[in-house]
Amino acid sequence: DIQMTQSPASLSASLGETVTIECRASEDIYNGLAWYQQKPGKSPQLLIYNANSLHTGVPSRFSGSGSGTQYSLKINSLQSEDVASYFCQQYYNYPFTFGSGTKLEIK
Amino acid sequence: QVTLKESGPGMLQPSKTLSLTCSFSGFSLSTSGMVVSWIRQPSGKSLEWLAAIDWDGDKYYNPSLKSRLTVSKDTSNTQVFLKITSVDIADTATYYCARITTGIFDYWGQGVMVTVSS
Numbered sequence: 701d702i703q704m705t706q707s708p709a710s711l712s713a714s715l716g717e718t719v720t721i722e723c724r725a726s727e728d729i730y731n732g733l734a735w736y737q738q739k740p741g742k743s744p745q746l747l748i749y750n751a752n753s754l755h756t757g758v759p760s761r762f763s764g765s766g767s768g769t770q771y772s773l774k775i776n777s778l779q780s781e782d783v784a785s786y787f788c789q790q791y792y793n794y795p796f797t798f799g800s801g802t803k804l805e806i807k
Numbered sequence: 808q809v810t811l812k813e814s815g816p817g818m819l820q821p822s823k824t825l826s827l828t829c830s831f832s833g834f835s836l837s838t839s840g841m842v843v844s845w846i847r848q849p850s851g852k853s854l855e856w857l858a859a860i861d862w863d864g865d866k867y868y869n870p871s872l873k874s875r876l877t878v879s880k881d882t883s884n885t886q887v888f889l890k891i892t893s894v895d896i897a898d899t900a901t902y903y904c905a906r907i908t909t910g911i912f913d914y915w916g917q918g919v920m921v922t923v924s925s
Contacts, residue, residue, distance in 0.1 A: 743915040791910030795869045796856040
């Protein structure tokens with residue numbers, strides 16, 4: 701199985717700041733990576749796919765980058781509605797695997 | 808629009824079989840490329856992919872749970888089912904179904920909480 705190592709586990713930032721979440725795969729996943737946002741009590745929602753493609757309706761302050769085994773999610777101009785947990789997921793190979801998650805809070 | 812909704816027993820005893828149903832609309836599982844998957848999430852923890860079934864009836868399982876899982880679909884291609892045998896406390900979680908398009912979970916259900924307890 702491909703292991704996804706996500707960091708940090710938690711993050712606290714001020715409104716308007718830029719934050720970055722990292723995800724490292726145990727092998728090359730050839731950009732087969734997605735990012736999901738999960739608000740408290742809700743199901744995950746797709747933000748980014750193919751490492752850097754923005755899903756329909758997702759604000760442009762979210763962006764993804766990376767290649768090979770290293771990927772990141774950046775959130776510009778942090779808004780209060782961005783308080784959530786964020787998960788990376790590789791879909792290059794079965795079984796699909798997720799990162800451990802990053803909990804984002806506002807300072 | 809695409810919607811998915813999970814249903815299940817809520818609570819069951821250890822060693823029993825958990826049966827879950829995913830009812831969906833807005834797409835057809837008979838369409839080439841369509842896949843419906845099951846994922847679970849223990850409270851406060853990350854997500855674990857369980858199983859998937861595609862438009863052609865091919866099934867995919869997480870090897871760590873494969874011996875206990877059975878995924879199937881109905882003939883009208885509007886429901887997908889998951890059975891997990893011999894449940895124990897570690898199977899307590901929120902169970903989600905999601906549509907997969909080229910490996911991406913693009914639509915998720917609201918989830919159903921399942922508690923395993925004696």
